[in-house]
Amino acid sequence: MEVGRLRFSRQRQVLFLFLFWGVSLAGSGFGRYSVTEETERGSFVVNLAKDLGLGDRELVARGARVVSDDNKQHLLLDSQTGDLLTNEKLDREKLCGPTEPCMLYFQILMDNPFQIYRAELRVRDINDHSPVFQDKETLLKILENTAEGTAFQLERAQDSDGGLNGVQNYTINPNSFFHIKISDSDEGIIYPELVLDRALDREKQQELSLILTALDGGSPPRSGTTTIHIVILDINDNAPQFSQAIYETQAPENSPVGSLIAKVSAADVDSGVNADISYSFFDASEDIRTTFHINPISGEIVLRVLLDYELVKSYKINIQAIDGGGLSARCTVLVEVLDTNDNPPELIMSSLSNCVAENSPETVLAVFRIKDRDSGENGKMICFIQDNLPFLLKPSLENFYILMTEGALDRESQAEYNITITVTDMGTPRLKTEHNITVLVSDVNDNAPTFTQASYTLRVSENNSPALHIGTVSATDTDAGANAQVTYSLLPPADPHVPLASLVSINADNGHLFALRSLDYEALRAFEFRVGAADRGSPPLSSQALVRVLVEDDNDNAPFVLYPLQNTSAPCTELLPRAAEPGYLVTKVVAVDGDAGQNAWLSYQLLKATEPGLFGVWAHNGEVRTARPLSERDAARHRLLVLVKDNGEPPLSASVTLHVLLVDGFSQPHLPPPEAEAEAAAAAPADPLTVYLVVALASVSSLFLFSVLVFVAVRLCGRGGAARAGRCSVPEGPFPSHLVDVSGTGTLSHSYQYEVRLTGGTGTNEFKFLKPILPNIQGQAPERNSDENPPFRNSFGFNFK
Known part of the structure; x- marks a missing residue:
């Protein structure tokens, strides 16, 4: 037999492998394996890698894992070797009870690509339980006139093992009156019957005790015993009769404890004690005795515990009615348990990934299975997630679902998603289960600073x-x-x-x-x-x-005087005719500042003069003019100290010393019209430094050429020797003690011509600039006011007389 089984197993495996390769492309297969119960944890079941035709490392690469229907890890997959091992000692009786064969269903999930392989594991029974009688002693009342050959059915023994390891035989101890007969029910269950071999005589023996032994078919066999106590009765010739042989009833699984399930009724035509009927369970299992209770007087069957449709869907209860004379009758009560929607759907997570890169394409985040232990509409389910999320929920085989992304995500828009998977059944009322998943979007460098x-x-x-x-x-x-x-x-x-x-x-x-x-x-x-x-x-x-x-700009440059130069060996002396009117341009101090803005705004101030009140300096252009008419009492030589100051904070300054020599008979320059000076001022550039540099260079160049011409003209004209001898020859010396400080401001409104003189009495001939000559535009002297000494008002703020 073992050789035949081995051959059959090998043939089955070969056939299974052939079928597996034929359906693997469809995404599923089916495998059957077996293991003996009580096998130690880690026992080998099968090498899945070979059974599935996969390479040694392919199970690891594809992330193979085992998922059981009852969400319990009975089996363990060694992904390194591909061996399927037991994860615990398997007790067939706890797993399946009396059900034979005992089957455990599971799936093997593989990713990349996703595939489900269905399989079942049969747990083979071993003889690890002995037969057990529910009652240690059975009372049997037998009339003394019972005919020989009468059989009395006895309660059978219960054995948790199944198949050959279950109860196979019954025996009793040797006696003179009875022997045991084995009977088979329609359901294939054997019952012991006590057969009377010889007529009883109550007067000779009123009671009799026998030992009933139940033997199973294990090797070695196990046994259990009970005592049969026989009481011999007087004659009772009418047994009770039930109104129905079979009672059928229904009970919702949510029926409360104490609910009436059914009521049986039997009648006896005898009278007296022989007509008194009592009801009891007959050949009832421990489960029935725990679940139901029968009233021995009324025959009412009530609930002792709550029913559970998911555990037991129906009950078959055998009821016995015994009269006072010991005669009995039996009936059957069939209880159908009605399902109610008392179980919410279950979600069993097989694999879960809580993090996904934001630039990943469609990515599987979770694989899970849903189930509902209810039946019918109560067991139908729908599964969904929120609509406003960039994720998809795709159904697969065997109530499996795949949660995956629709496409690439953007972490900068949303870095975390809370996904609620909702499973709802179709019962009344509807029950639902929610499973929350938090998915973190990991960052990739897709944004530049x-x-x-x-x-x-x-x-x-x-x-x-x-x-x-x-x-x-x-x-x-x-x-x-x-x-x-x-x-x-x-x-x-x-x-x-x-x-x-x-x-x-x-x-x-x-x-x-x-x-x-x-x-x-x-x-x-x-x-x-x-x-x-x-x-x-x-x-x-x-x-x-x-x-x-x-x-x-910072005010770090002091004004620099371009004219008159202060580093020459001989100072320059300006010539002033004694006939000069107030406002006569004596000379012009030209200075520049390397700074910019208000730091380069220059103002001029007369600090000291030999004759106070005779000269004034215009603050904005540095022109030195006469402030009053000259008189004979005025000294011939004058020395002026002019201060040039910028507008910085703090201000920086420079000083220049001017020498003026009064002469007689010196012609006066013509004044240009005011319109010409206004046009020249409007055409000047806005940058003060540029203006100063351009004006200085242009002035120096123009004055040089003009001075040469004037010098030639003066030589030809033969002006007075005294004037020529004193020109540019005033020696340097200290100011007289009677000098006082003067200051003023003013602006020049007309253009002036300048006369150039050469320094006399020196080894070098230096040019001396800015000797003012009043212009004579019309060839005439400028018009004078009818007043003898007309006032001359300028920006100094006072009048010259």
Whole structure:
């Protein structure tokens, strides 16, 4: 027999492998295996890798796992060897009870690609339980006139084992009156019957005790015993009669304890004690005795515990009615348990991944199975998730579902999703189960840093200290982790001649910009460069921003006097005719300032003069003019000290010393019309430094040429020797003690011509500029006011008489 079974098993495996390869492309197969109960944990069942025709490492690569129908891990898959092993000692009686064969159903799930392999495991029984009688003693009443050969059915013994290991035979101890006969029921169950071999005589023996032994078919066999106590009665010739041989009833599984299930009724035509009937269970299992109770007087059957349709769907109860004379009758009560929707659906998670990269395509997040222990409409289920999520729920075989993404996600839009899987049955009322899954979207470097501004304008005052913080650039990255960590750097300048590396530096971590050296506005007023921001992703992403640095002027340059020059060996003396009217242009102090803006706005001030009140300096253009008419009492030589001051904070200044010599018979220049000076002023550029430089260069050039012409003319005209001898020859010396400080402001409203004189009495012939001559545009002397001494008002704020 064992050889036949082995041959059959091998044939079955070969056939199964052939069938498996034929249906594997469809996504499922079916396998049958067996194991003996009480086998130690870790016992070998089958090598799945060979059975499924897979390679040794393919189970690992495809993530194979075992899922049981009852969500219990009876089996364990060794993914390294492909062996299917027992995960615990299997007790067939606990797993299946009296059901034979005992089958455990499971599935083998594999990913990449997804595939379900269905299989079953039969747990073979061993003889590990002895037969047990429910009652240790059975009372049997037999009339003394019972005919020989009468058989009395006895309660059978219960054996948790099945098949050959169940009860196979009954015996009694040797006696003179009875023997045991084995009878088979329609259901294939054997019952012991006690057969009377010889007529009883109550007067000789009223009672009799026998030992009934039940034997199973195990090797070695196990046995159980009970005592049969026989009481011999007087004659009772009418047995009870039930109104029905079979009672059928239904009971909802939610019936409360104490509910009436059925009521049986029997009648006896005898009288007296022989007509008294009592009801009891006959050949009832422990489960029936625990679940139901029968009233021995009324025959009412009530519930002792709650029913559970999912455990037991129907009950068959044998009822016995015994009269006072010991005669009995039997009937059967069939109880059908009605299902109610008392079990919510179950969700069994097979695999789960809580994290997915945001750029991943369609990705499987979870594989799970749903089931409902109810039946009919109560067991039908629907499964769904929220509609507003970028995920799909796809059904598969055997109530399996796959939760997967619709496509790539965006972590910057939403970094976490809470998915609620809802399973609802179709019963009344509907029951549902919810399972929450949190899915985290992991970041990938798909966003470049973004500067807060496309361009930055920074201002720094000149003469700054080295390593001065001049500003900050900032960029943000919507990614996370290292992908959002921004580093800053200076990009190579577009102009390779710009020494950017020696001008500024940047802190790579926070974007702080520093000036590396002291800046000079006069040398460099502005420069620009580009700054890069890169994240630490792989590969890194970057962006750029333009930074323009404006160097602001500081008042660090004092005014510089262009005319008259102060470093010559001999001072220049200006000639002034004694006939000059008030407002006569004596000379003009020309100065420039290397600064800009208000730091380069110059004002002129007369600090000291030999004759107070005789001269005035216009504050805005440095023109030195007479403030009153000259008289014979005025000294021939005058010395003026002019202060040139800028408008900075604090202001810087320079001083210049002027020498003026009064002469007689010196012609006066013609004054140009006011309109010409206004047009010249309107055409002047706005930048003060540029204006000063242009005016100074133009004036010096023009005056030089004009001075040469005037010099030639004067030589030809043969002017007075005294005037020529005193020209530009006033020696330097201290101011007289009677000099007082004067100051004033004024503007020049007309253009003037200047006469050039050569210094006499020196080894070199130097040009002396800005000797004023009043213009004579019409060839005439300028018109005078009818007043003898007309007033001359200028911006000094006072009148010259």
